[in-house]
């Protein structure tokens with residue numbers, strides 16, 4: 001027998017306990033972002049290709065080989081978003097959000113990258129995203145990092161996660177560092193992978209982000225950015241680290257940390273765990289003061305981060321017993337077609353009172369009650385021929401094995417009495 005179409009490689013059908021974990025990550029993020037006064041936004045899943053190509057950088061892995069790019073029926077080149085930041089900056093410009101600057105924005109949803117699927121790495125995955133646009137204050141960097149730290153704590157997964165922090169300096173710092181990296185890697189040409197030889201010509205900083213083990217020795221001996229930091233860049237970084245210390249957020253310096261996107265300046269960071277194998281980065285970001293200018297807007301300093309929802313969800317410790325996938329305290333069980341209309345009426349009244357309910361129609365009554373008990377339902381409202389005749393439902397309290405007869409239009413009041421009834 002044919003099983004029908006299969007899902008696309010690298011995509012996921014998320015169900016049951018896994019879907020519960022996913023939802024917990026999103027709900028926790030929504031709670032925490034409110035504490036930090038971030039506004040929720042919704043954005044398109046695709047943009048004009050140039051939105052990403054111009055901001056993320058032509059020589060990054062994302063733009064050079066991971067984007068889902070296609071011509072639409074009108075012949076325009078579109079790309080499924082590989083990350084949120086570029087689209088948010090496009091919206092900031094095209095919607096005139098400048099007038100609200102500085103603004104604090106949060107969103108979450110699917111993102112797409114053509115990568116080799118493996119544990120914790122998908123082609124359609126999901127991110128949480130938080131950004132502060134329109135301020136050059138290091139306090140914004142601190143707030144985003146403290147928000148990220150609180151999120152991990154509230155999810156109960158902060159144990160074993162370290163914040164790796166770096167500065168990529170300002171423009172003069174980067175120019176000087178870049179020149180030093182070029183001469184260093186030129187001297188080690190013969191040790192570099194083919195990809196890194198291309199990077200050396202186009203974008204030498206990218207070599208530091210190489211995942212090819214052959215590049216390791218040359219990367220490890222490369223000059224550190226610290227030798228080239230201008231006093232301004234050092235002072236900025238010092239204010240970020242001082243803020244983190246005051247907020248009691250622990251961090252370690254990783255002077256080799258560069259990110260997989262080109263737009264970062266000053267602060268760059270990753271929250272890394274050893275609990276997820278090779279895919280250990282759960283949350284990452286930094287300051288991107290040049291991005292909006294690159295999209296054709298005015299100079300606009302900004303900072304933000306993104307976190308992989310799947311990777312966060314994988315780290316949630318499973319509850320001791322499998323919880324029911326759906327938390328429904330009451331089920332309605334019509335027996336026979338004649339009971340259907342009454343079942344709909346009763347279930348609707350229960351939901352309008354604010355309680356979740358499901359109507360079980362399949363199988364004999366014994367089977368339905370067994371299914372309800374398995375799912376930890378506390379009350380079954382049974383409606384059969386006898387009940388219809390009497391105008392009363394049988395209400396069975398499954399935990400205590402007792403039952404009552406209650407007139408159909410009194411069920412809600414009796415089960416959930418309010419003060420004045």
Ligand code: ATP
Nearest residue numbers: 115120121122125260281282283284306307308311
């Ligand atoms: P990696 O080094 O793992 O490829 P990245 O530097 O490409 O990560 P970012 O672009 O910073 O990742 O994206 C932010 C977060 O999104 C990552 O820290 C990770 O948690 C998650 N993420 C990135 N790519 C994937 C993917 N293909 N599948 C699942 N999650 C991902």
Ligand code: MG
Nearest residue numbers: 061062115260
């Ligand atoms: Mg990547």
